[in-house]
Amino acid sequence: MLNKLRVVMVNTTHSGNIGAAARAMKNMGLSRLVLVDPIACIDEEAIQRSSRADDILHNAEIFPTLEEAIAGCGLVVGTSARSRSVPWPLMTPRQCGDRVAQAAVADNDIALVFGRESRGLTNEELHLCNAHVHIPTNETFSSLNVAQAIQVMAYEMRLALTQTDTDESTQRWGVDWDYPMATHEQLNGMLQHMEQTLVEIGFLDPNTPKQLMTRLRRLYQRAAPDRMEVNILRGMLAAVQRTASSNDNAHNKQGEQD
Amino acid sequence: MLNKLRVVMVNTTHSGNIGAAARAMKNMGLSRLVLVDPIACIDEEAIQRSSRADDILHNAEIFPTLEEAIAGCGLVVGTSARSRSVPWPLMTPRQCGDRVAQAAVADNDIALVFGRESRGLTNEELHLCNAHVHIPTNETFSSLNVAQAIQVMAYEMRLALTQTDTDESTQRWGVDWDYPMATHEQLNGMLQHMEQTLVEIGFLDPNTPKQLMTRLRRLYQRAAPDRMEVNILRGMLAAVQRTASSNDNAHNKQGEQD
Numbered sequence: 376m377l378n379k380l381r382v383v384m385v386n387t388t389h390s391g392n393i394g395a396a397a398r399a400m401k402n403m404g405l406s407r408l409v410l411v412d413p414i415a416c417i418d419e420e421a422i423q424r425s426s427r428a429d430d431i432l433h434n435a436e437i438f439p440t441l442e443e444a445i446a447g448c449g450l451v452v453g454t455s456a457r458s459r460s461v462p463w464p465l466m467t468p469r470q471c472g473d474r475v476a477q478a479a480v481a482d483n484d485i486a487l488v489f490g491r492e493s494r495g496l497t498n499e500e501l502h503l504c505n506a507h508v509h510i511p512t513n514e515t516f517s518s519l520n521v522a523q524a525i526q527v528m529a530y531e532m533r534l535a536l537t538q539t540d541t542d543e544s545t546q547r548w549g550v551d552w553d554y555p556m557a558t559h560e561q562l563n564g565m566l567q568h569m570e571q572t573l574v575e576i577g578f579l580d581p582n583t584p585k586q587l588m589t590r591l592r593r594l595y596q597r598a599a600p601d602r603m604e605v606n607i608l609r610g611m612l613a614a615v616q617r618t619a620s621s622n623d624n625a626h627n628k629q630g631e632q633d
Numbered sequence: 634m635l636n637k638l639r640v641v642m643v644n645t646t647h648s649g650n651i652g653a654a655a656r657a658m659k660n661m662g663l664s665r666l667v668l669v670d671p672i673a674c675i676d677e678e679a680i681q682r683s684s685r686a687d688d689i690l691h692n693a694e695i696f697p698t699l700e701e702a703i704a705g706c707g708l709v710v711g712t713s714a715r716s717r718s719v720p721w722p723l724m725t726p727r728q729c730g731d732r733v734a735q736a737a738v739a740d741n742d743i744a745l746v747f748g749r750e751s752r753g754l755t756n757e758e759l760h761l762c763n764a765h766v767h768i769p770t771n772e773t774f775s776s777l778n779v780a781q782a783i784q785v786m787a788y789e790m791r792l793a794l795t796q797t798d799t800d801e802s803t804q805r806w807g808v809d810w811d812y813p814m815a816t817h818e819q820l821n822g823m824l825q826h827m828e829q830t831l832v833e834i835g836f837l838d839p840n841t842p843k844q845l846m847t848r849l850r851r852l853y854q855r856a857a858p859d860r861m862e863v864n865i866l867r868g869m870l871a872a873v874q875r876t877a878s879s880n881d882n883a884h885n886k887q888g889e890q891d
Contacts, residue, residue, distance in 0.1 A: 399781055404771040428774065469792075511791060513662040516686065523657055523784045530785050533769060534727075552720050578872035590865055598856035607848060614836035615873050622880035 376479040376536045381407040382525055383444045383488040385496060390415035392492065394424030394432065395522035401428035403529035404537070408435040409444045409486075441488065441500050449483025450475065453496050453504035454524055456517055464506040468528055471508040472535025479536060487528055489521050554601035565605045565612075566592055572612045575619045634737040634794045639665040640783060641702045641746040643754060648673035650750065652682030652690065653780035659686035661787035662795075666693040667702045667744075699746065699758050700817070707741030707814030708733065708857060711754050711762035712782055714775055719847050722764040722855045726786055729766040730793025736857075737794055741814045745786055747779050760847060761817070763854045812859035823863045823870075824850055830870045833877045 382400055387393055393415060397408060408431050415421070422429045438444040445451045452471055455463075466474060478485050488504060490496035501507060510519060510527050519527075557565070570588055573579035579587055600608070640658055645651055651673060655666060666689050673679070680687045696702040703709045710729055713721075724732060736743050746762060748754035759765060768777060768785050777785075815823070828846055831837035837845055858866070 395778065395781070398778060401774045402770045402777050402781070426776075426778065468788075510788070511795070512660045513791075516659045518684075519660050520653065520656060520684065523653070523660070523781065526781045526784050527788050530726075530768070530788075533771075537769070573869065573872075576872045576876045578869055587865065590862060594856055594858055594862050598852055600852060604848060604852050607845065611831065611836055614831075614834050615876070618834045618873070618877050618880055622876055 390421040394421035397425040397428040397431040399526035403533040450478040453488040455507040468531040472531040476535040554603040557605040648679040652679035655683040655686040655689040657784040661791040708736040711746040713765040726789040730789040734793040812861040815863040
């Protein structure tokens with residue numbers, strides 16, 4: 376669905392920004408770049424800054440007016456830093472992602488329109504848009520570089536249009552973990568082993584346990600160890616127990632001989 | 634809360650990227666930039682690309698090592714494009730925003746670590762992190778420019794940290810926690826103590842350490858222990874060491890008497 380989206384840059388002054396925009400687009404899986412009456416051309420700096428996204432630069436379409444650039448689009452969203460005299464529907468980038476996803480599912484072409492480095496889009500251009508999007512910024516330093524604005528928007532569009540990236544359940548510790556999570560019983564067994572061991576080395580007094588085991592339980596449950604990690608911890612505990620028991624034996628032997 | 638965050642750039646090669654990073658940070662309300670062993674310096678191009686965010690450049694801190702750059706941090710997140718031999722907790726940028734918000738609410742310092750333009754962070758550097766974050770990208774063109782990666786992350790951090798404190802995500806882990814998170818150095822000190830103790834009880838062979846300490850480091854960094862928890866763990870380790878040393882003494886005494 377990302378192919379339903381075009382990125383429209385209006386009157387861009389710096390070729391490096393066009394190149395950086397192409398790279399940001401390609402990173403996020405967008406490919407269609409449209410330039411409206413560009414002041415910069417696609418030169419060496421653009422190609423260098425695109426970092427091998429020059430296919431997007433070479434395929435960029437150029438139109439003299441915004442109207443031509445957005446022809447055929449069912450949804451046109453303009454980026455805007457300023458609030459306007461006539462208020463327009465205004466979305467956050469995330470809301471824009473939802474809206475764009477709805478439009479793309481319904482097979483609409485969609486344009487995201489970005490203005491000049493110096494002063495953004497004109498009121499007339501903004502009035503050609505279905506809605507505006509405002510990237511939240513520091514109020515005292517609010518002017519994003521245009522390629523950075525395209526990066527943020529392309530990132531949100533990718534999230535909205537590719538479902539796997541938003542499936543949080545598979546992302547908790549990452550999809551490619553090497554061992555399965557320890558079960559509750561396995562973790563519990565380790566904690567009992569730990570408690571026993573701490574008593575044996577005299578660190579835990581079973582008569583005044585305080586909150587020691589509660590805090591240790593919280594720590595390890597929070598980490599949600601995998602089975603290998605539980606095995607390592609139990610191996611450590613067994614080694615501590617051997618040390619303690621060899622200690623007792625030595626003391627006992629010593630006692631016998633005293 | 635944005636002032637609890639530092640952006641750490643490791644071995645950056647291009648001064649323009651440092652400048653663009655400073656602008657992206659300031660746009661999103663971040664101000665603390667830390668450079669680890671930078672190859673580029675803060676030159677004219679950096680200042681030009683920063684577009685009046687040169688205050689951030691002039692205040693940038695420079696350290697020879699990542700460890701020094703993340704000193705004092707309760708949460709360290711490294712950006713990673715690759716999957717690793719030992720998998721580490723992996724978050725999306727949005728999940729990272731939640732986690733950072735929790736840590737910031739609880740008054741912890743936080744580092745977001747970004748690697749070299751050419752090859753990101755080393756495994757050793759990534760292993761110093763509590764968790765990794767992966768910005769979702771086009772699989773066939775996945776390498777983001779470092780300033781663009783900082784833009785996306787700073788944007789997500791701004792969204793997460795400027796939400797009201799009544800938001801559910803900030804209530805989960807940070808707000809009412811009883812102790813501050815251990816700093817990176819405190820956790821590192823505990824891990825060194827653990828390594829030493831495991832050698833003393835014969836569980837870790839320093840000549841064939843395999844991945845034992847890497848797995849333990851991952852486990853404890855993932856849990857991001859608070860200071861009380863680190864104190865408890867160190868207390869346990871000291872008790873194990875006393876047991877082992879008393880064992881040695883007993884054996885020695887026994888030897889003397891044999």
